[in-house]
Amino acid sequence: MTEKIKVVIAGVRGKMGKEAVKLMQNTPHFEMVGAIDHRNNGKTLSQLNGFMGLNVPIYSNLDHCFNDTQPDVLIDLTIPETGYIHAKTALLNHVRPVVGTTGFSQEQLVELKELAEERNLGAIIAPNFAIGAILMMKFSQMAAKYFDDVEIIEMHHDQKLDAPSGTGLKTAQMITNQRTPKRQGHLNEKETIQGARGADVDGMKIHSVRLPGLVAHQQVMFGGEGQMFTIRHDSFDRTSFMSGVQVCVETIMKIDTLVYGLENILD
Numbered sequence: 001m002t003e004k005i006k007v008v009i010a011g012v013r014g015k016m017g018k019e020a021v022k023l024m025q026n027t028p029h030f031e032m033v034g035a036i037d038h039r040n041n042g043k044t045l046s047q048l049n050g051f052m053g054l055n056v057p058i059y060s061n062l063d064h065c066f067n068d069t070q071p072d073v074l075i076d077l078t079i080p081e082t083g084y085i086h087a088k089t090a091l092l093n094h095v096r097p098v099v100g101t102t103g104f105s106q107e108q109l110v111e112l113k114e115l116a117e118e119r120n121l122g123a124i125i126a127p128n129f130a131i132g133a134i135l136m137m138k139f140s141q142m143a144a145k146y147f148d149d150v151e152i153i154e155m156h157h158d159q160k161l162d163a164p165s166g167t168g169l170k171t172a173q174m175i176t177n178q179r180t181p182k183r184q185g186h187l188n189e190k191e192t193i194q195g196a197r198g199a200d201v202d203g204m205k206i207h208s209v210r211l212p213g214l215v216a217h218q219q220v221m222f223g224g225e226g227q228m229f230t231i232r233h234d235s236f237d238r239t240s241f242m243s244g245v246q247v248c249v250e251t252i253m254k255i256d257t258l259v260y261g262l263e264n265i266l267d
């Protein structure tokens, strides 16, 4: 019998955290050994609303949690500043981080990659766990070879902290690998209200929409002579992310470097 993968989840009370806990319960080869929650140190999950019967210890301090529970993997679903500290602390404790939290800087990604490689540990930072979103990004990268003019519109719920979204930023980076930098729009274009034309990556634009009712949506629009090509993905429910989380937890046990983006580990 293969051994179970022992997992700690940070951000358990959050929208993504709750789904990740269900994934643990429904996956026989995963075992949730601890939870990180800055408000409920010392309790067990079963003492919180919505986690009936789950006798999992809660910690606010990662070092204590790792020392007591000896996990293989940390899944982080918190906020940008905390997610970065959690990923770093995990690697320093020989625990492999699967990070869904978005909003990391380029410097933070480089630092975590160096740390993972120094320690020969797997680490995955996945701006989007949904397979449809990965395909949207890959197809956008393909299309960018033929269209230089592109605008990314990412749309999320209004509780989101980071803008642009991790997915929007990753899409722009993937397109940049194919597209010759080009300043889009009219040469003399002027914003009469700052920000009207969106964020700029090598002359391509990213627009962030935040509205109640949305979950996670993105469309990538390519314009050419007399034509428009639009690639769109919608996550209507956070269950859409969970098969990707599962693949990450399984894969991270077999790699010894940091992978940024699920597209790099899917067959």
Ligand SMILES: NC(=O)C1=CN([C@@H]2O[C@H](COP(=O)(O)OP(=O)(O)OC[C@H]3O[C@@H](n4cnc5c(N)ncnc54)[C@H](OP(=O)(O)O)[C@@H]3O)[C@@H](O)[C@H]2O)C=CC1
Pocket: 010, 011, 012, 013, 014, 015, 016, 017, 036, 037, 038, 039, 077, 078, 079, 080, 082, 099, 100, 101, 102, 103, 126, 127, 128, 129, 130, 159, 241
């Ligand atoms: N990669 C992907 O596919 C996806 C990534 N995300 C990302 O995942 C992250 C979480 O999203 P979501 O679940 O919607 O957000 P929520 O706001 O619903 O959940 C965040 C959770 O993190 C907790 N938290 C905040 N600070 C700390 C801390 N210092 N220590 C421990 N826990 C902390 C919050 O607790 P409290 O409420 O008490 O502050 C809350 O329970 C975001 O960065 C989001 O962008 C989201 C969806 C998909």
Ligand SMILES: O=C(O)C1=N[C@H](C(=O)O)C[C@H](O)C1
Pocket: 102, 127, 128, 129, 156, 157, 160, 161, 164, 165, 166, 167, 168, 215, 216, 217
């Ligand atoms: O905050 C969210 O909700 C999401 N965050 C990720 C992102 O920033 O791209 C993934 C998904 O879009 C949902």
